[in-house]
Amino acid sequence: MITSKDIRKKYIDFFVSKKHTQIPSASLIPENDPTVLFTTAGMQPLVPYLMGETHPAGKRICNIQKCIRTGDIDAVGDNWHLSFFEMMGHWSIGDYFKKEAIEMSFEFATSKNYLKIPIERLSVTCFLGDENAPKDLESAKIWENCGMLKNRIHFLPKEDNWWGPAGLTGPCGPDTEIFYHVKDISEKNTLEFEEYNKTGIFCEIGNDVLMQYNKNSKGIYEIAKQKNIDNGTGLERLTAVLNGYNNVYEIDNIKPILKKVLELSGMENKEQFELNENHRKSVRIITDHLRATVMILGDDKAVSPSNVDQGYILRRFIRRSIRHAKLLGIQKNFCKLVAEVVVNEMGSVYGEVEKNKDFIFNELEKEEEKFSTTLENGLKILEKKLEFLEKAKIKELNAKGAFDLFQSYGFPLEMTVEICKEKNFSVDVIGFEKLLKEHQELSRKGAEQKFKGGLADESFATTKLHTCAHLTLSALKEIVDQSIEQKGANITAQRLRFDFNLDRKLSLEEIKKIEDWVNNAISQDSEVSMQILSLKDAKKIGAHGTFTSKYGENVKVYTIKGKDGVIYSKEICGGPHIENTQNIGHYKIIKEESSSAGVRRIKAILE
Ligand code: SER
Numbered sequence: 071m072i073t074s075k076d077i078r079k080k081y082i083d084f085f086v087s088k089k090h091t092q093i094p095s096a097s098l099i100p101e102n103d104p105t106v107l108f109t110t111a112g113m114q115p116l117v118p119y120l121m122g123e124t125h126p127a128g129k130r131i132c133n134i135q136k137c138i139r140t141g142d143i144d145a146v147g148d149n150w151h152l153s154f155f156e157m158m159g160h161w162s163i164g165d166y167f168k169k170e171a172i173e174m175s176f177e178f179a180t181s182k183n184y185l186k187i188p189i190e191r192l193s194v195t196c197f198l199g200d201e202n203a204p205k206d207l208e209s210a211k212i213w214e215n216c217g218m219l220k221n222r223i224h225f226l227p228k229e230d231n232w233w234g235p236a237g238l239t240g241p242c243g244p245d246t247e248i249f250y251h252v253k254d255i256s257e258k259n260t261l262e263f264e265e266y267n268k269t270g271i272f273c274e275i276g277n278d279v280l281m282q283y284n285k286n287s288k289g290i291y292e293i294a295k296q297k298n299i300d301n302g303t304g305l306e307r308l309t310a311v312l313n314g315y316n317n318v319y320e321i322d323n324i325k326p327i328l329k330k331v332l333e334l335s336g337m338e339n340k341e342q343f344e345l346n347e348n349h350r351k352s353v354r355i356i357t358d359h360l361r362a363t364v365m366i367l368g369d370d371k372a373v374s375p376s377n378v379d380q381g382y383i384l385r386r387f388i389r390r391s392i393r394h395a396k397l398l399g400i401q402k403n404f405c406k407l408v409a410e411v412v413v414n415e416m417g418s419v420y421g422e423v424e425k426n427k428d429f430i431f432n433e434l435e436k437e438e439e440k441f442s443t444t445l446e447n448g449l450k451i452l453e454k455k456l457e458f459l460e461k462a463k464i465k466e467l468n469a470k471g472a473f474d475l476f477q478s479y480g481f482p483l484e485m486t487v488e489i490c491k492e493k494n495f496s497v498d499v500i501g502f503e504k505l506l507k508e509h510q511e512l513s514r515k516g517a518e519q520k521f522k523g524g525l526a527d528e529s530f531a532t533t534k535l536h537t538c539a540h541l542t543l544s545a546l547k548e549i550v551d552q553s554i555e556q557k558g559a560n561i562t563a564q565r566l567r568f569d570f571n572l573d574r575k576l577s578l579e580e581i582k583k584i585e586d587w588v589n590n591a592i593s594q595d596s597e598v599s600m601q602i603l604s605l606k607d608a609k610k611i612g613a614h615g616t617f618t619s620k621y622g623e624n625v626k627v628y629t630i631k632g633k634d635g636v637i638y639s640k641e642i643c644g645g646p647h648i649e650n651t652q653n654i655g656h657y658k659i660i661k662e663e664s665s666s667a668g669v670r671r672i673k674a675i676l677e
Pocket residue numbers: 110111112113159233277278279300301302303
């Protein structure tokens with residue numbers, strides 16, 4: 071058996087021997103990139119360098135990046151898709167290009183000292199060409215010169231052989247991919263590549279993106295200033311195929327998780343292939359989703375389950391696991407038991423997972439407790455609704471039905487859709503989104519009224535600190551430098567964490583001045599008001615705003631104005647905020663430290 075640990079080491083050793091510098095995995099939660107919720111590829115944190123910035127580690131880099139992909143969440147349960155996976159990657163940042171990249175990929179795959187894959191077990195694909203880029207005959211020739219069998223080199227269109235950009239714009243290009251044949255096809259190599267690929271006996275094990283274009287905001291592919299190579303090699307898939315497994319759940323660091331799920335469902339003596347299709351799918355979904363959950367909760371920039379952004383995805387992973395556990399007859403409080411196995415498998419590779427394990431277990435227990443109590447009743451209600459619809463010969467659950475399940479029973483929309491689909495019903499998803507939006511607007515108003523009464527609950531604590539975040543930005547601009555911008559913020563009921571651009575430490579004197587400035591604004595019983603303006607008008611009135619691309623045409627501008635008539639802050643923001651700074655407490659900076667290159671971090675509290 072070759073383990074994931076062996077393969078990690080081989081990959082890094084090989085590329086370090088080819089003069090690449092190893093860098094650590096970035097966080098799963100992207101820094102300053104509001105266009106994506108999670109890091110989905112190793113290249114994502116490297117975009118500025120792929121666009122021309124100088125990387126401190128040089129022009130040849132390699133690493134193993136933690137990735138979350140939710141685009142394929144419905145495919146999870148099949149043989150190859152995982153929500154969390156480790157992507158081994160290496161990059162040429164304006165250094166070598168096609169020839170060296172392909173030669174290295176070939177050598178790593180086939181060399182006696184590395185993966186030792188027999189050439190007959192490999193196929194490669196190259197870009198077929200279209201109006202944006204020509205057919206990639208050059209790559210095909212390089213593969214052939216390396217020794218790749220000629221009838222194993224295939225040309226495929228953009229859907230298959232083009233990668234990027236990771237968000238809406240940025241570096242991208244045609245790619246060339248390596249496939250491993252899970253079964254030997256040398257005897258009857260008669261089918262087209264696509265035909266084999268459909269049968270699932272080809273598994274992609276590596277992708278070299280030949281980055282030479284930049285997709286701009288108008289959707290045009292411009293020739294990039296710098297040519298790069300972006301290689302991605304999925305660790306789990308590679309480990310599976312090299313061991314002769316036809317699915318990723320058999321590999322050394324996933325199998326124990328799957329085994330735990332089998333044990334909890336009373337099927338400890340069974341292997342995957344002995345399960346019926348539905349049971350196999352449920353076991354795999356729980357294994358995959360709780361593994362992803364642990365990695366997100368274990369990240370140093372972890373979020374908690376919630377109804378927005380990353381927190382919502384996390385909630386979906388956990389709640390979907392709980393529902394599938396129910397299908398398998400697993401009793402309550404199982405998430406932590408599975409999570410312990412994940413921490414065991416991943417904690418030695420990613421120290422933060424071990425370090426944050428209490429947080430992981432607590433969050434899981436809380437979420438499981440919350441949802442388990444409503445799941446059963448929600449399922450009963452849904453069943454009744456569907457029975458009624460069946461009788462009325464209606465094949466769609468209406469928006470209100472799905473919304474009730476969401477609001478009263480905590481069913482994520484996608485879970486309702488999944489359950490309905492299993493019973494051949496569709497769901498009015500668009501109507502649901504509309505109801506949700508209306509509801510959010512209403513509840514915001516409700517929350518503001520609650521704040522008037524000064525309820526000292528958690529959301530009030532975070533909202534106060536949110537308003538202080540705006541004052542912090544203004545103070546930094548006033549006292550330190552007008553060019554300072556917010557680079558990220560994270561607020562809990564206890565403290566505000568605020569990141570901003572500055573290439574030096576703040577002095578003690580500056581910290582004191584910032585505190586005084588904010589406390590003065592607070593002592594002016596400042597009113598916080600909100601107006602909706604077009605982005606253009608918001609800029610015209612001088613509103614601060616960093617992440618403007620996140621917002622639509624109209625934006626909300628929050629203004630903080632003291633009884634002395636001074637406007638202490640004007641900022642584009644989604645809210646919510648307190649109405650008045652009266653009696654919110656004394657603002658204190660408890661920490662000032664470096665966050666990343668050129669970015670400082672302040673931690674502040676209200677006491
Ligand atoms: N960015 C490419 C991918 O994700 C190669 O790393 O496949």
